[in-house]
Amino acid sequence: MTVTSPTGFIAAGVACGLKKSGNKDLALVQNLGPLYNSAVVFTSNRCKANPILWSQQVIADGRVEAIVLNSGGANCYTGSQGFQVTHSTAESVADALGISAGDVLVCSTGLIGEQLPLEKLQAGVHLASEALGEATANSLEAGIAAAEAIMTTDSKPKTVQISGGSAAAGNYSIGGMAKGAGMLAPGLATMLVVITTDAHLESHELDTALRAATRVTFDRLDSDGCMSTNDQVTLMASGASGVSPELLEFTDRLTEACASLALQLQADAEGASHDIAITVLGAATEDDAVKVGRSVARNNLFKAAIFGNDPNWGRVLAAVGTTDATFDPYDIDVTFNGVRVCQGGQPDQSRDQVDLTPRAVDIRIDLKSGAHTATIYTNDLTHDYVHENSAYSS
């Protein structure tokens, strides 16, 4: 059900005192091979945290043996001292596992602008590597412990397991874990994700598949428009199944896994009371559909209206009108939970017919300008969102 589901991966999650709560705050995932092929997608934020700067160097050769992740601090805007902390953490993992520090990815999440205590990280790495030594293959418990250790304001761990392949070609497995509850916006959502597979694929194939999968999943999750400095989605392949799937088939399964994790992130977004899917139809291009969906997903007035169960479709059109997508502003249809409230830019069915009390909200916007479509996932803007983010604690 998680990163330990595919053959060839062991994991641990421990508490080392980074979180004041005493909860687990350090996770370690090791690839036992025989392959160590990997791919990573990083945040597109130009203000990148130190672990991102480190991991970008590690992934350059496509080979990763282990990944260490901590909550309780982002190690971002902490200067050269912060980079040294990341480097030393990777060295500690390398020493403990008898591998090269250049094959160890590092991820951090938490408050920006505070130094991480290296001694605590090192003690955590020591604890986690001891736990790895005792780990058994496919231990669900160990996988869940790792998923718990990367949580910040998440209310629950997020994990996934997907089976791929066929009887003829042989079967393989994909497992994954994710954290993220705020700063959920594209490029990527604010999150750390580790995906493992026992499929046998080259690093450049993993990279192609991962970019294709994240483009239509994590990149279309836009809970609050805020892009993080620490986002990292890592895909590690052990090849232990001996199965070399077709890349397209693998990409489909990987996309399923990413979509599952993305929807789990949406469902656990800070303070949200509605999960909103904004589907843009009839767009001239896929880019137009994404652009229009995102403009609505980022409109605070629309998001606050959904919180109040108010089908205020004028706010949808006001947001659509700020984009340069191809459409006739006076020939757009808008549907709220199946009720077409606007047809051809004019009032259609009464807004009183719309029931917005369920958590799931389905918005459809027909631009009538082409055949492309895209769905953006977002949340409503609530009292609880404001509250949780007005007094940040990791």
Place this chain on the structure above:
Amino acid sequence: MTVTSPTGFIAAGVACGLKKSGNKDLALVQNLGPLYNSAVVFTSNRCKANPILWSQQVIADGRVEAIVLNSGGANCYTGSQGFQVTHSTAESVADALGISAGDVLVCSTGLIGEQLPLEKLQAGVHLASEALGEATANSLEAGIAAAEAIMTTDSKPKTVQISGGSAAAGNYSIGGMAKGAGMLAPGLATMLVVITTDAHLESHELDTALRAATRVTFDRLDSDGCMSTNDQVTLMASGASGVSPELLEFTDRLTEACASLALQLQADAEGASHDIAITVLGAATEDDAVKVGRSVARNNLFKAAIFGNDPNWGRVLAAVGTTDATFDPYDIDVTFNGVRVCQGGQPDQSRDQVDLTPRAVDIRIDLKSGAHTATIYTNDLTHDYVHENSAYSS
């Protein structure tokens, strides 16, 4: 102190039943000449309301004799029937004042997607034109009544009066009124503004001055990132002072008037508990400075932190990093209310030294990449903002 301060303008504000509250909801401002030169800046939203479509035609020749404004309904996304309502309203004003409908601007504000009742508008125009007939020159009372009639969720009317010119060249006056408390974002903020002057200037000069003034005032107010469908800033000149000011001097005074109204809008923004000025220094271009300031002003996590009096400068840098402005991500300084919390991309003075309890918050971001600067004005994201916008009522 308002649109009736400059010589040559009379105004009225009346109640005609568009607002359920029974408050004033229709304003009429007439230019008595001898000049009728005017300029208008409209919303850049592609989804424009019917009164915007009408007013764009009226201003084409630069001549305006009167402007009628209503609250209680935006007349947006109401189709050809809605346009007919706007047209008929202008006709009613023209009949009542003995002028041409082609010289009557119309503005509306309120909920999108609902038809406005024409009979009530016509009754309102009748009442207002009767009041104009009884109006005396420079009646403060009448000007305030007009400013009250355009309020929606505003808690108070916004007005301004500025004197220009010199003893040598002669003096002239600029007056203005504004409404707007939500959908406050650039290009323009969600608002209706009417500015009057008794200066003697050509319409193309008024247009140049108005665009210059709005670019650095209303366009830099970004309370909630939401751009309206109905924004209109109108400048009408009567020439009654007989003074023809230098265009640069007039532009400076007009900018002062616009800045005063913009700050009044910010101070009355829905649910806000802080007025935030984000000044970007050391930018390579003015565009860069605006872009960076706007990215911070639109970051919900930053805005929620300010609500909680939390000087979370990491959220400032995370927002800055999403832009393509010229800067070194690891050499930026950030100051909160005079305390430099980040220097060269690293923690500087303790965030504990920052006092965010005053309503006014001053954020300074030094990009160290040039000599340009700009200030963006925004508000915090509060429980009250969410509340007021989750159950919209005009």
